[in-house]
Amino acid sequence: MKRTLIAHENPRSPISEQYRTIRTNLDFASVDSKLHTMTVTSAGPSEGKSLTTANLAIVFAQQGKRVLLVDGDLRKPTVHYTFRLDNVSGLSNYVAGHGDTVREIAQPTQVDGLDIVTSGPIPPNPSELLGSARMEAFIDEAKQKYDLVIFDSPPVLAVTDSQVLTSQTDGALLVVRNKKTEKEAANRSKELLEQAKAKVLGIVLNDVPQKESGYYAYYGNR
Template sequence: MAINSKKSLLDSKRKLVAKYDPKSPISEQYRTIRTNILFSSVDEEIRSIMVTSSGPGEGKSTTTANLAVVFAQQGKTVLLVDADLRKPTVHYTFKLTNTLGLTSVLTNQKDLMEAVNKTDENNLYVLSSGPIPPNPSELLGSKAMQLFLEQALEEFDLIIFD
């Protein structure tokens, strides 16, 4: 058991390099990405970011988690949302349960702030996916999703979707 626990901690530290090794060259690259995102919008402040890819295992969850950390380190209140309703992983990275989350909010089972988890990183909050629904695409494209986004933008400076 101790070996699995140690491996899990090591995996988390490896995935959250911006948190656990902020002076590393990799962490600096995440800060460079943050700066480029901030400078990419001249007229309007960027309030939400979505990271996606064409297939699994390409690093989108690692990227979103580390971007969330570097934005939070800058002082922005950040909500990291695990919107991967087929194979969610954000709860593993932050050692959270996945019994409530985005699907709980979208189906009106929980209020947004009841489902959000505060992390040990200042200004960083996580909304796991919640129970996996039978209709992920319909749920993400629903009016409830639009309402969720509007409410989340009132509560947080930045929302990052995995």
Template sequence: MSFLNFNKNKKVYNETQNNGARLITFVEPKNVISEQFRTLRTNIEFSGELVDNFQIIMITSPEMSDGKTMVSSNLAVTWAQAGKKVLYVDADLRRPTAHSTFDLWNTNGLTTILAKGDQPREIVKKTFIENLEVLTSGPVPPNPSELLGSNRMTPLVKWMRNNYDIIIFDVPPVLAVTDAMVLRQHTDGVVITVKIGKTLKANIKRTVENLKMADTKILGVVERVDRKEEKDSAYGYGYGYGYGETK
């Protein structure tokens, strides 16, 4: 598997639960990191060429803090910058961040649509980025998996397909909870994010096996690299097609 890697000072990735993800592709579109995300976008499009009606992409990870939100939000920006009408869905109902990332209210969202039958057009929010709209998580529910697997999800997904070119689902880690496995039936493919030096190889293998057993198309793997060199810290992202052997 080949990866495209690059370095950047740690402050660029100072993402927290309270502050959301750093939208480097919006703040610094000419940065080498932004170009890397555009390359990732193109590679995902190539991987999805064999999928009929390729629109809905699920971004997940084996474990927490593997960088899935950083990847999903910046990918959404790059597709919007390419002229696609994009919907970013914060389907992580346990640790939502989209409202912080895009500076939005989270008093309603995905959970209120699924629990109360709210109309999505009234709930989806515009952002400061042209062509990009966001469906925040809404209030954190006591039963995330049950809500995501409810009957209201199917018509909601149909509405998304009819109104957007690209829909990105940011979902919880596969091995932490069942949410990703519940949602995979509504998606056209999944991208797995891992963090080198942190994510256990055994957990990466289990994640891939679980998704394959559920007949989910794996579009690729995004590798986040953290390296400490002398007094500095460096971060990187890379993209590889498919998935190689995990030992």
């Protein structure tokens, strides 16, 4: 199934405008402290997290930022499918200590200013790798080369990977799907992120009927 990068393919569409609205709200949410790294997660699978992450990365790049989108899901990666890239070498190679640099594993995209680091080969110990000193080194190196580094991470209720990752970034965005994600699951996800000392930047509710409030709604963390 084709995964539509609508913010790139149809930037004037109502949905693309909603992504830009989320971008603006994130800019305001980080007005007191620079948002240099961000994790995007969801409560469970099939919430639209990865497609939301990809289109957000695109609209930030369209703003003129140098953006790196990193597939931090070392269990069921999808970013390479979305952008039609190979996944021979990526994040897992770097954090496993194979001597790779961010510049060597980052791949350019058809979007000006947006590079991708895919997941790389699926490792047997994702949580340990994401919480390692090599992961800290990856983030530090990426911050030197890019204005914004966005991590697409696994669902927070499924595995501990997202908690590990969000604790190392400047903020977390939680994606939930209208009429699918239970309120209890969304609240529990937010609690887990906060327990990991993550700054919850807000919640994106997708699949909202257009007549109600567009396709996407953003709720800031108050």
